[in-house]
Amino acid sequence: MSDILLVHGTSHGAWCFRDLIPALEALGHTARAIDMPSHGNDTTPVADVTLDSCAQSIVDALGEDTVVLGHSWGGFPITRAADMAHETGQSKIARLIYLCAYAPWDGYSLAEMRRAAPRQPLMKAVVKSADGLSYTIDPAQVRDAFYHDCPEGIADFALAHLTPQSIAAQETKINLGDGHRQIPRSYIRCADDQTIPPEFQVTMTKDWPAADVYEMPTSHSPFFADPAGLAALIDYILKD
Template sequence: MSDILLVHGSCHGAWCYRDLIPALEALGHTARAIDMPSHGNDTTPVTDVTLDSCAKSIINALGEDTVVLGHSWGGFPITRAADLAPGRIARLIYLCAYAPWDNHSTIDMRIAAPRQPLMQAIKRHEDGQSYTFEPAKVRDALYHDCPPGTEDYALAHLSPQSIAAQQTKITLGDGHRQTPRSYIRCMNDQAIPPEFQVTMSEDWPSEDVYEMPTSHSPFFADPAGLAALIDHILKD
């Protein structure tokens, strides 16, 4: 069985994997999640967050043969981590995540998508350093197919997201290219358009691309189904 490290997306934290961790453990895996800098229980000021500091928090949490799953913007720091620590990650799994293009930032890729549905739910802070999600719009954007109570749980935990970290253009190296990788498309996603998820993974081997019929938050919408799919990926 596998050692699995779960990496969150924008404004989230380790807390979002509350239901997925026990589902993976029930299948025999070791699963844990981290808070990247300034999220969850991490007290780093949001103004100090960088793409590399996020990547290094992932590297610091690796075990001997760890599979790393990144959700949404988490695709950027997990890719960077694989480049900074070549050979340390057993497999990368992109969960409705940005699979970075060379010399692009997260914001560049968001703009490159054919539409930007998440923008209507984003509230930029007055200082221009971070953003959060509009409480009234978060369910439709992120949790529309999730169980009752999910939205309230999330709103109690969501935290500001560094803009600078998402403005940083990534330079891709050999580390992530030499790491096995899989992509899970979420086909009812109202944050990252499903058609853009197809674009980002269209040249990947077909056996490394999977789909779920969920929103942007399958770890809440269908944790058992997501765990079963991860288990299938790791047994292939």
């Protein structure tokens, strides 16, 4: 069985995997989640958050032969973490799994990739902070953006935990190294995603081997919409 590290997306934290962790453990895996800087219980000021500091938090959490799953924006820091671990001789990642995540293009920031998509459904819900350092999601639009197919109460639970997202970290261009290229990778598309257009998820994986790309019929939050199904799919990927 595998050691699985779960990495959250924009404005989320380790809390979003509360239902997925026990589902993975029931299948015999060890599963854990982290808060990247300024998210969840991490108290780093949002002004101090960088792409590299987010990636370093992942490197610091690696065990031996850890499977790293990144959700949404988490695709950027997990890729950078794989390169950083390789650069320092600490490559401990067994596989990268991108869960309806940005699979980075060399020389692009996440914001640039988002703008390259055919449409940007999340932007209507984005509320930029007065100081320009971060953004939040309009509470009235949180459910439609992230959780429209999730059980009753999930949107309220999330609203109590969502935090401001650093803009600078998502405007930082990534320079891809050799580390992540040497690691097996898989992608899970979400066909009813209202945050990252499903068709753009297809674009990001158009050159990937078909055997490494999977799909779920859910929203942007399969860890709440169908945690058992997501756990079963991850288990299948790791046994394949």
